Amino acid sequence: MSSRAIVGAVLASLALLSTGASIGASEAAPSQEVTLGPSGLPLPRFVSLKSGRVNSRIGPGINYGVDWLYMKAGLPMEIIQEYDNWRRVRDAEGAEGWINQSLLSGKRTAMTAPWQRGKDAKIDLLAKPDPEARAVAIIDPGVVGKIKSCNGDWCEMTFDGVSGWLRQNQVWGAYPGEIVKD
Numbered sequence: 001m002s003s004r005a006i007v008g009a010v011l012a013s014l015a016l017l018s019t020g021a022s023i024g025a026s027e028a029a030p031s032q033e034v035t036l037g038p039s040g041l042p043l044p045r046f047v048s049l050k051s052g053r054v055n056s057r058i059g060p061g062i063n064y065g066v067d068w069l070y071m072k073a074g075l076p077m078e079i080i081q082e083y084d085n086w087r088r089v090r091d092a093e094g095a096e097g098w099i100n101q102s103l104l105s106g107k108r109t110a111m112t113a114p115w116q117r118g119k120d121a122k123i124d125l126l127a128k129p130d131p132e133a134r135a136v137a138i139i140d141p142g143v144v145g146k147i148k149s150c151n152g153d154w155c156e157m158t159f160d161g162v163s164g165w166l167r168q169n170q171v172w173g174a175y176p177g178e179i180v181k182d
Helices: 003-019
Strands: 045-049 054-057 066-070 076-083 086-090 096-100 109-112 123-126 135-139 144-151 154-159 162-167 179-181
Touching: 076 096, 076 109, 135 162
Parallel strands: none
Antiparallel strands: 045 076, 054 066, 054 096, 076 086, 086 096, 109 144, 123 135, 123 162, 144 154, 144 179, 154 162
């Protein structure tokens, strides 16, 4: 690990300690205790990227180095910590970093089964929330769509103008059992 990464990790830890916040689990189930961050919003929670060019930094400020550059607006992110106007986020691959809140949106998106990328897997987008329903489209793993709603078991989503239903456990961007209303 480089000295820059070690310094960034130490500074991020100090920021965590100074705010009294706690890092949430990677997947918050309804049975887990949800904490409120300094913003008054729950931690952890899902959001999306507003812009098609977003820097993720090693610490909460512009003086920290850029660790990742995200190039896709609408990409789902999980906020796991807050510090001032900065949000510590985690992406679908588990990479973490700090993004200014002005570059994040409350609009909910989700990624189809990112854990299946690179495998010979296809996901049926169904006409209704029923495993026996007809498929309206076949979606590859790792595709980002807009969440219209989730009822705890199923999410209604839109991919390039085509709407349908997916089991909630097939997406990264909504917690198991979470209710989402657009």
